[in-house]
Amino acid sequence: MMVAPVTAPILIRGTGLLGTSIGLGLRAAHYTVLLSDPSPTAEAIAQDIGAGIRLGDAGEDLPGLVIVAAPPEAVAVEVANALVSYPEAVVVDIASVKIGILARLLEMAADAETALTRTDLSRYVGTHPMAGREKSGPVAARGELFTSMPWVVCPAVDLSTGEQLSAETAVADAVQLARTLGASVHRMDPSTHDDSVALISHLPQVAASLVASRLQDAPADALALSGNGLRDVTRIAASDPNLWVQILSANAQPVVEILYGLREDIQRLITTLEAPTAPGGQADIAQLIAEGNAGVARVPGKHGAPPQSFAVVTVIVDDKPGQIAAVLNDIAEIGVNVEDLRMEHSAGHQVGMVEVSVLPGKREELAQALTNIGWKVVLS
Numbered sequence: 362m363m364v365a366p367v368t369a370p371i372l373i374r375g376t377g378l379l380g381t382s383i384g385l386g387l388r389a390a391h392y393t394v395l396l397s398d399p400s401p402t403a404e405a406i407a408q409d410i411g412a413g414i415r416l417g418d419a420g421e422d423l424p425g426l427v428i429v430a431a432p433p434e435a436v437a438v439e440v441a442n443a444l445v446s447y448p449e450a451v452v453v454d455i456a457s458v459k460i461g462i463l464a465r466l467l468e469m470a471a472d473a474e475t476a477l478t479r480t481d482l483s484r485y486v487g488t489h490p491m492a493g494r495e496k497s498g499p500v501a502a503r504g505e506l507f508t509s510m511p512w513v514v515c516p517a518v519d520l521s522t523g524e525q526l527s528a529e530t531a532v533a534d535a536v537q538l539a540r541t542l543g544a545s546v547h548r549m550d551p552s553t554h555d556d557s558v559a560l561i562s563h564l565p566q567v568a569a570s571l572v573a574s575r576l577q578d579a580p581a582d583a584l585a586l587s588g589n590g591l592r593d594v595t596r597i598a599a600s601d602p603n604l605w606v607q608i609l610s611a612n613a614q615p616v617v618e619i620l621y622g623l624r625e626d627i628q629r630l631i632t633t634l635e636a637p638t639a640p641g642g643q644a645d646i647a648q649l650i651a652e653g654n655a656g657v658a659r660v661p662g663k664h665g666a667p668p669q670s671f672a673v674v675t676v677i678v679d680d681k682p683g684q685i686a687a688v689l690n691d692i693a694e695i696g697v698n699v700e701d702l703r704m705e706h707s708a709g710h711q712v713g714m715v716e717v718s719v720l721p722g723k724r725e726e727l728a729q730a731l732t733n734i735g736w737k738v739v740l741s
């Protein structure tokens with residue numbers, strides 16, 4: 362268990378984007394990490410970039426904690442195998458959906474033909490880090506992926522009686538794992554988790570994919586005009602289809618309930634825009650945008666704190682190496698804290714735009730100071 366991090370290694374089963382990111386984060390916190398993946402290439406890349414050592418190359422020490430970071434469809438069997446193979450270890454998974462995996466584990470535990478027992482489930486905890494990327498595989502891994510992001514911890518329960526099956530000591534290990542990687546922990550039952558992620562994760566994925574799919578045949582001249590609006594809405598449309606088939610199929614019902622409501626709103630908008638100047642049309646459009654304003658205002662900032670509006674100072678830089686670092690160095694010397702940062706390229710020009718978010722009260726001061734030392738600054 363995690364109380365003895367140096368002597369009890371942590372085994373990561375599945376060394377793709379998430380597994381390798383967890384390995385990198387745990388290595389940075391000085392844990393001993395073992396890596397295992399059915400793909401020898403994924404395993405070797407994860408080891409090469411410093412996420413741990415391959416299980417096959419490791420010594421005899423048994424893991425105290427096993428993290429199953431496999432695709433959702435493989436998770437239940439991998440969790441069961443780990444619980445049986447390592448009878449002293451706590452086993453957590455990090456899959457994006459929770460109820461289906463728990464139901465499958467309960468089924469296996471009730472089946473006399475399988476080695477898994479209900480008692481074994483006291484060492485299992487379902488979890489879900491709410492952090493990821495639109496890329497997959499170990500090459501895309503980042504050790505700091507989880508910093509300041511939510512991490513849901515769902516103790517296993519009997520789905521008929523609600524009785525908690527995970528031991529509190531196992532839950533504590535799962536919590537410590539999330540905190541070690543810098544995440545903020547949200548304890549939740551698996552069903553509430555699945556309903557919640559349908560809205561805050563699965564709906565955005567579907568919306569991004571639907572919007573981006575409209576671009577497939579768009580004229581290149583139109584796409585050349587793309588600004589931040591399109592990028593903001595479509596980033597996750599680049600996500601892995603194989604992973605999302607599994608996620609959406611496993612959480613279909615809660616997603617469908619939300620899509621029914623969305624379908625009504627889209628139908629209402631179509632009707633309005635077919636005759637935008639008809640009586641009530643303008644108010645209808647304004648209401649749609651205002652309802653969006655009300656929704657986005659409820660999206661929390663870091664650590665679940667209320668959203669904070671930052672002011673953006675845009676610095677125009679030459680599109681060449683070292684420019685972002687130079688801007689950040691100068692900002693550090695000016696003494697203003699950078700709350701967020703993003704980089705944009707201006708279509709067709711050899712310049713980049715570094716968008717720096719700062720506290721609103723610091724905006725003018727920073728813009729003036731950067732201008733004084735020669736940077737081209739735009740206030741938006």
Ligand SMILES: NC(=O)c1ccc[n+]([C@@H]2O[C@H](COP(=O)([O-])OP(=O)(O)OC[C@H]3O[C@@H](n4cnc5c(N)ncnc54)[C@H](O)[C@@H]3O)[C@@H](O)[C@H]2O)c1
Pocket residue numbers: 374375376377378379380397398399400403430431432433435436439455456457458489490491492493494495496497498499604608
């Ligand atoms: N991608 C995200 O943004 C994200 C975020 C949070 C949680 N998750 C969850 O993390 C898990 C892994 O997703 P990912 O994005 O790292 O995917 P990935 O495709 O990058 O990696 C998956 C890895 O699992 C391996 N694998 C396949 N079958 C396996 C098995 N039976 N046992 C062990 N490993 C197996 C693959 O070889 C691959 O290396 C999924 O359950 C996903 O739902 C993903």
Ligand SMILES: O=C(O)C(=O)C[C@]1(C(=O)O)C=C[C@@H](O)C=C1
Pocket residue numbers: 456457490491492493494495561562563597
């Ligand atoms: O930031 C991203 O790329 C993500 O899509 C991450 C994201 C999400 O926030 O919806 C996607 C799916 C995972 O289950 C958890 C996190």
